[in-house]
Amino acid sequence: MAKAKLPDGKVMEVPDGASVKDVAAKIGPRLADAAVAAKVDDRLVDLATPLAGEHEVRIVTPKDPEALEILRHTTTHVMAQAVRRLFGDQVQYTIGPALTEDFQYGFYYDFDFPDGVRVTEGDLERIEAEMQRIVDAKLPLARKVESTESAKRELLDEHHQRYKDEMIEDLVRGEGVKEVSLYRQGEFLDMCRGPHLPDTGKIPAFKLLATAGAYWRGDEHNKQLTRIYGTAFFSRKELEEHLARIEEAKRRDHRKLGKELEIFAFDDEVGPGLPLWLPAGGVIIEELERLAKQVEAEAGYLRVRTPHVTKEDLFIRSGHLPYYAESMYPPMELEGVKYYVKPMNCPFHHKIFSSRTRSYRDLPIRLAEYGACYRYEKSGELTGLLRVRSMQMNDAHIYCAEDQFEDEFIAVVRMYERYFKLFGIEKFVMRFSTHAKAALGKKYVDNERLWLKTEDMVRRTLIGNNVPYVEVADEAAFYGPKIDVQIWSAVGREFTLATNQVDFAVPGRFNLVFVNRNNEEETPLCIHRAPLSTHERMIGFLIEHYAGNFPAWLAPEQxxxxxxxxxxxxxxxxxxxxxxxxxxxxxxxxxxxxxxxxxxxxxxxxxxxxxxxxxxxxxxxxxxxxxxxxxxxxxxxxxxxxxxxxxxxxxxxxxxxxxxxxxx
RNA sequence: GCCGAUGUAGCUCAACGGUAGAGCACGGCUUUCGUAAAGCCGGGGUUGAGGGUUCAAAUCCCUCCAUCGGCUCCA
CATH class of the missing domain: 3.40.50.800 (Anticodon-binding domain)
Structure with a gap:
């Protein structure tokens, strides 16, 4: 007999080899019917998983947080099956994950279609219809575990899946995997970790939403595949509410409202990504600047102003040219000297720091500027005000000694919180980006000791002050770890606005020093911070957040x-x-x-x-x-x-x- | 930059191989009115740009530009 220890503490005995579904059925037929999957000793498994020995068993139903991901994952398989039926068995399917964090999409699957076959949004309806047939057929999903060799053979022989072959090879090489699991529903076979719904009939509501190009493995040097996005829910009502949310976000789209409310405009002859601020937008900018200047003056910031163009030498010294050149406008040559338009204000502020000798008594020095910057963003990346080529940043650089770091850093975090409260932003997360060892010397300055030390300092400060954060590797700035602040608008869409970076590298390149207590020269740390982001992105966010109904203080006309x-x-x-x-x-x-x-x-x-x-x-x-x-x-x-x-x-x-x- | 879609008056859209049209907005006149649209008249378009096919192109084809949905990248 196998024993299943249930969440309420009761222990149920079932025959050896009985499935977790049998356990659910023994608890009650309603539960068995609602069951999506199960958690056995904290591991998510299919309902058909046989039990032996003693285990903790919890039945997962649509109410549980894990359920949605399973539903959507199974829906991707149904979509791939439908696509294969409609576009032939030479269609290559690659990866098809469930998404549970995205505002719009619930899953996608990336396909490689044979030459000459083109799938567009116009095809979504008939793919959906085929999916519905698969759902109506209530095809059971059966899991089997096979050696990597036979799984490869089966996927190639029956299904011609070359990408799966590559994926298995990677699992073997990378993780030493010897066996993989395959799932079959009707004629369709896919390699997948699972778990899945017991049968395709358990998908109550789904919809396909968009097609897009996506690089194989997210690498722009690889072939571009066709991605199909969709979503799925446990009830038609939830799906409809979701679609209504998307519609509401569209109504609030800052590009639409920005035009209607005459806040900004773009003009072909001016150029893409170069917004014109109309008088109403000018007012909003003035108000934001007034706010920032007031808050920063209270916090001991000093305002400075610096030029928009500079000689090449400055960006060679700062290190921007090797690491950042492709995001910069190309140079212009005057009297044999190359000049660049600035993509960032920091090098200028460093020069202001070094314009006289500094004592430890002067620190921290906080230099602030609403600096206009220009970045050459690739054409396909531009979107309204959220991604532009000319921008004005709520920029400041804080130069401090190491023992001042924590206080300064936390003061910046508290400033964010103050702004969030003012704007009615209720949800935010600090996204702490660190370096990747492999990219030292390429994406990042090559000094691992300082990277680790600085990252550790930031991490300790975040934890010590109870600041909510998530850590992501390999997304730092080239000169140090970065904290991006993710916030959510009133409709629940995520934006990354403010940013905060700790620079341990560039002050040294600029020979920035202060004289410490022991009369020695010491290099300061530099904290880059932009709590109000850029005018462009901030106002784009605020338009959506308020649906154009600005609070009186920000309203162009009151x-x-x-x-x-x-x-x-x-x-x-x-x-x-x-x-x-x-x-x-x-x-x-x-x-x-x-x-x-x-x-x-x-x-x-x-x-x-x-x-x-x-x-x-x-x-x-x-x-x-x-x-x-x-x-x-x-x-x-x-x-x-x-x-x-x-x-x-x-x-x-x-x-x-x-x-x-x-x-x- | 890449994949796909789209581009008609200031805005929202119609015309789908046979002379480019409507509503709003704008200008003029009339109206002077109690909480989301008064009436009449009028001006306004090389159909994103350039090339091609055709007796004839907004409409079909090609190139470029811009925008949108994504990918990559990012404040």
Whole structure:
């Protein structure tokens, strides 16, 4: 007899060789029906897995967090089977993982189609239809374990799968694997770790979403495959909610809203990735800069300004040219000297540091600049404001001694948190990027001892201060480890905005020194930080995050006066002047439209407050306040409104203080 | 840069081998009106650019440019 120890502590006896599905059935038929897979001693397995001896057994149902990945993984197999049925057995399938973190996609499979066969979005519908037939057929998925040799033979003989051959070879070479598992459903066979759903009929709701090119193994030197993206859920309702979320994100797309709200524009004759900031965008930029300057002044930063172009020599010294040249605009030559447009501000700030001798008493020195930089991003990488070629960074460099590092670093993290609170960003994670040994001297400066030391310092600081973080290898900057801050917008889409880098290499290249207590020269550390990212990416994010409904302090126009007839134009103008005197951005709509049309126009521009003034208001010296989300909130003395909105702006309130909070 | 899709008036779209059209926006006139669109008239397009096929091209083909979805890369 085998023993299954259940999560409630009970021990169930089943005959040797009975499957975990039998255990589920013995607990109850409803559970057996809902079961997706099982966890045996903390290992995820198929329901058909036989039991022997004593094990902890937990049945995985759609409610469990592991279930979704299994569902989606099985759906990729169904998709590959459908694709093979429709496009012939010469179709090569490569890898097809489930995605559970992505905003949009739930899985993909990369295919290599025979020459001349082209699969596009137009084909998705018939692939879905074939998938549905496979689901309806309720084909059982059967697992078998085979030696790598016979698995290779089977996949090649029956299915002509050359990529699988390469993958198995790699497993043998890399991990010394001797056996692999294969899954079969109907005529379809694939190599896969599993586990999978017991049969294809257990896929309640799925949809294919997009096709795309993707390099084999993610390497741009390899062949480009055709990727098909889709998603799957345990209920039709969840799928529909997911699709609605995607639609909502589209409605909030910063490119669409940025055009409608006249925040920025691109022009073919100016060039790709080079945004023009329209007056409304100019206002948002001004407000962000005002915020940053205020916060940085409080935190002891000093503002500096540096040129946009510089001689080649500076970037040779900084090390940008060997490591970063392909992201830089090519040089221009003047009087025999090469000049580059700057992709980063740091070398200039280093020069400011070294413009005089520095004592340990001067440290830390924090140099800040909203520096305009230019990077030559590859054409296919440009997207609206989120990826541009000209950008203005909320940049600063903190020069400090090693024993000041932790305090300085944490002060920067606290600054992030302060901003996140202000913008209503609720979820964030620090993504800590470290070097990879193999790429020392290529992607990274070649000094392993300093890499390890610095990384350790950062890690200890993050842990010691309870900062949530994840660690990723091989994504550091060339001069030191990097912390990117991932945040999530109100619709749940992930953005990487702010960045923070610890530079142990370049200060040395610039011979930056300070005189320490013992009258010795010492090289400072440099922390690069950009909590508000670039104007471009930050504003792109904020547009989506707020769906264009900026809080009053950021709104390009904060109040719109709506006279009911021409007779009130003069009174409206008086109120506008009062608002302007209090620093409020407001205008009067003197067009010959009716009030309804004026309101509609102001609503569409997402102006926080509309002030309707008719004969009644003009006589009483009041304004009828309409808040963009709450609607009519009643009349008040003009002076009272001015005071209230001025306060809302001064405190940078996230929500209207004049109307009940509403869900956007 | 690579794979795929798309490109018609300022914006959103129609015309799908036979003289380029609508709504909004814009200009003029009329209307003076109580919380999301008053009415009439008018101006506006070498159909992304260049080449080709055809009696005839927005429409079919080629090259380039730009945009979108991804890959690679990244603030």
């Amino acid at each position: 109040a719109r006066l709506v006279p009911i007839t021409d007779a009130q134009n003069e009174y409206a103008e008086k109120v506008r002047a009062q608002l302007a005197a209090a620093g409020v951005r407001a205008s009067v709509d003197t067009s010959s439209e009716r009030m309804n049309a004026k309101i509609r126009k102001a609503q569409k521009m997402k102006i926080p407050y509309m002030l309707v003034v008719g004969a009644k208001e003009a006589d009483a010296g009041t304004v009828s306040v309409r808040e963009r989300a709450a609607g009519d909130v009643g009349a008040m003395k003009a002076g009272e409104f001015v005071a209230k909105i001025a306060d809302e702006i001064a405190t940078r309130a996230l929500h209207s203080t004049l109307a009940p909070a509403k869900v956007s």
